[in-house]
Amino acid sequence: MEIPKEQMLYCKKCNTHTEMKLKAFKPGKARTMAWGTRKNKRSQKDGYGGKAQFNAIVKKQTKKPTFVAECSVCSSKRYIVIGKRMKKAELSTA
């Protein structure tokens, strides 16, 4: 699906709709010492008789496309999540 690169979206700072430029969102690296990461690691370790418990992980085939929108007036950024799963989401060049 093609998504327009420039959209009129609501800006919190300007309190109106402004023209916003969309960019692809890249998630950052997971912190190894974060509480959730340590908890997940701990839960995989323990089990009956030292045998690790592993639940079958079924990964979803698609992702909800996420973008970073930048305001053209005040250049503040916010996330745009399209609430529909799709295999491919491209920003249209036009």
Ligand SMILES: [Zn+2]
């Ligand atoms: Zn703004």
